[in-house]
Amino acid sequence: MSNEFHPPARILMGPGPSNVDPRVLLAMAKPMVGHLDPEFIRIMNNLQDLLRSIFNTKNSLTIPISGTGSAGMEAAFVNVVEPGDRVLVCINGVFGERMADVAERCGANLKTISAPWGKAFDLDVVQKELRAFQPKILAIVHAETSTGVLQPLEEFADLLQPYPETLLLVDTVTSLGGHPVKVDEWGIDICYSGTQKCLSCPPGLAPITFSSRAMEKIKNRSKKVQSWYLDMNMVGKYWGNERTYHHTAPISMNYALLEALRIISEEGQGPRHERHRRNHRALVQGIEAMGLKMPVEEPYRLWSLNAVGIPPGIDEVKLRKALLDEYNLEIGGGLGALKGKIWRVGLMGYSSTETNVLYFLTALEQTLRAQGFEVPKGAGVTAAKEFYSRANK
């Protein structure tokens, strides 16, 4: 039939999805079972244990939302925000903006603070607004997929100490599985992610965790959660001891996530994060040796998503098309304010490999040169190779 489909085996180095381990792809081909089958319930329990491990939390309400990362964002806000609640959203990219949009649709009394796109937030700025606004929710993005910026969160527990009424809501879509995410230690109350980035599972689920304080707020709402589908008062009962039917869980996607988390647990979080860091650093060596710039300042660079400055005179859309057509390689363009200014080069999960770094630098050199941009021959690959030699010693 004409609609037969054979998707090409791309090298996925964009902002997600990342490549998926064949073990995970094949897990989805396992036999279908019912959503209340004792065997599926065993799978759910194992899945929750591994999610708690990757989030570094003891939170009982730790589950995969039956939707993609953005459904996780929505689940986070609709459950804890009641109309009129003061919500402070920190915006330094597209996903901060999205948070504000979602919070507004929940009827929040919304206040936003901004940092320049490509920069992290200064703690003092956040602290000042916290004091002035006394929000019920403080929302911030750990890993801004649109800019490649990592927001350090280590000091947020202390920052929020004087505000026991404030819940901390964090987006870790592009960090979970690539960078450390320490929900309990950092005092995060609501934390969500997506499966298709550093977890290297197909898109379709959104891991999320709620602290007991967040659960308390949800239980004591005066108005029903506006989303039936994402209402944790009900979803939580299906994933909790009651096992009450709410909606049919996406069985095969849950198989995939369990297998992806098993792989992570076999690798170990420490070695996995170190692998992400090493490949990121090799990429940076290569990029800089080619005379290109990494616009994000060093301590705030994501290991999983690298913002690379587009040199003047380059037709960046054409270059990405050449990478895809001639090198079977996907990278991302800039979003919003950074459109045309940066490329977004993902090194996430299964895609974060030495091979990919070297192949990307080679392909980038070739495609830049095809547009008449002078690149010292082999400089990128050589620099990355040298870095690996030193790093592997």
Place this chain on the structure above:
Amino acid sequence: MSNEFHPPARILMGPGPSNVDPRVLLAMAKPMVGHLDPEFIRIMNNLQDLLRSIFNTKNSLTIPISGTGSAGMEAAFVNVVEPGDRVLVCINGVFGERMADVAERCGANLKTISAPWGKAFDLDVVQKELRAFQPKILAIVHAETSTGVLQPLEEFADLLQPYPETLLLVDTVTSLGGHPVKVDEWGIDICYSGTQKCLSCPPGLAPITFSSRAMEKIKNRSKKVQSWYLDMNMVGKYWGNERTYHHTAPISMNYALLEALRIISEEGQGPRHERHRRNHRALVQGIEAMGLKMPVEEPYRLWSLNAVGIPPGIDEVKLRKALLDEYNLEIGGGLGALKGKIWRVGLMGYSSTETNVLYFLTALEQTLRAQGFEVPKGAGVTAAKEFYSRANK
């Protein structure tokens, strides 16, 4: 590792998920591509064409929602209902009740009408309420998964003729792919379904279609859709000509749905519906020959989901457990008001086979007898076999 998982190859004859064709399971193992990859866009186009075909509609906004059937229900309501809109919901089972709950969370001015669980709605009753209430939305379930009742919709276009302001919203979760669903002919404005029933695709997506009248209402809303994730003003642009990024589509699930729809298109809708009808009728012959009752009246019985009366004195939970443990066979219990009164026996999509009918009747006879219930030996299977002989002549 101890959390290795090997789900058993169940025979799924419950209210869904149904068994999945290995072609569909393997489609999910195809290589991951990006959500804006030209090859994925080709897949999206083919998927939309086949969805239009199964819905029997020309609606351009015909897409899979990135969530399960209940997300489809939510997408239907949140988009077309604005706070204060009069919404009339017809309730004769759990899913009608769920519609009312969802509509209420959208701020609807809600009115409900009821028919007894296990019965379809009388047109006169609906007409009377339409006239009195003049709703913006009339919502009804085509195939009530909780009761096994089919609601005939052939006359709804005429019924709604005098009310050009009223949109018809229909749940076809358990009918699409098993019974004819004629969106354009029946005058349906918003129609959603799920993938894990008669489409025999894993749960995780919700096919939905909006008429141009429904799209008009969505475009002219005075207030933003309360769900960012399900906002058709944005989702529609990703699936429309613009291809604007909204959220990352669940790539592998979309592969699965495309393959499931390709299989349906190869079988043909007519032959597929006839297969569902034939296996349903064989099951009824068998059930009645065993001295059991089908509580739903004949013209209103779903072919895809059979309500079977539980005979007095039977421990129904124990019987279902025996079916699962000893026969590897899943059927459903009753929900809500019908808990303990009926079993729900699915014959959906890939699960609707002669083999499954005969195996179920055999297993049911054995498990009933194990509880001391007198069943004429082999009566069920014999009656079904005779029916198939006649039907295949």
